[in-house]
Amino acid sequence: DIQMTQSPSSLSASVGDRVTITCRASQGIRDDLGWYQQKPGKAPKRLIYGASTLQSGVPSRFSGSGSGTEFTLTISSLQPEDFATYYCLQHKSYPPTFGGGTKVEIK
């Protein structure tokens, strides 16, 4: 199985900060990676697919980059509604595997 190592597991940031979250795959996954946002009590919502393509309706302050084994989600200017938990998901091969999550909290 492909392991997805996500870091950090949590971070504290202020509104307006630039935030970067990283996922590392245990083997190459091309660009078969998505980034998801989840708020408490809600279903996950995908922000990025294909490693770098913004899901329709998602604000442009979210961006994704990377290919192969190293991937990054960047929030260019953190907004109050962005405080949530973020997950990466690889779907290069079965089983699809999620990263452990990054909880973004208010500083």
Next chain:
Amino acid sequence: EVQLVESGGGLVKPGGSLRLSCAASGFSFSRYSMTWVRQAPGKGLEWVSSISSSSSHIYYADSVKGRFTVSRDNAKNSLYLQMNSLRAEDTGVYYCASPPDYGDVDYWGQGTLVTVSS
């Protein structure tokens, strides 16, 4: 409007069974593979199972293989998860969702809570 509505969750004793359902509307359900994802309380997301549009390809996580069975009825726009020999570690919210490899498509239900406890 796309909707995925799960049902069938509840409290069950260890060793018991439950059948989850997911009713789909607002999109061509029969054309899409579908997925079950779960989340234990306070924990991360875990992929559980996937089924292709025609049910010809089915996949399970090792943690549920041999105990869970996924199926679908395209005539009823419905997805199912039969869960047998339930364990405490199966407790969590179960989501039905579109698979992650359909481009811009990203559909999720609201989730249904399964609690396995004596």
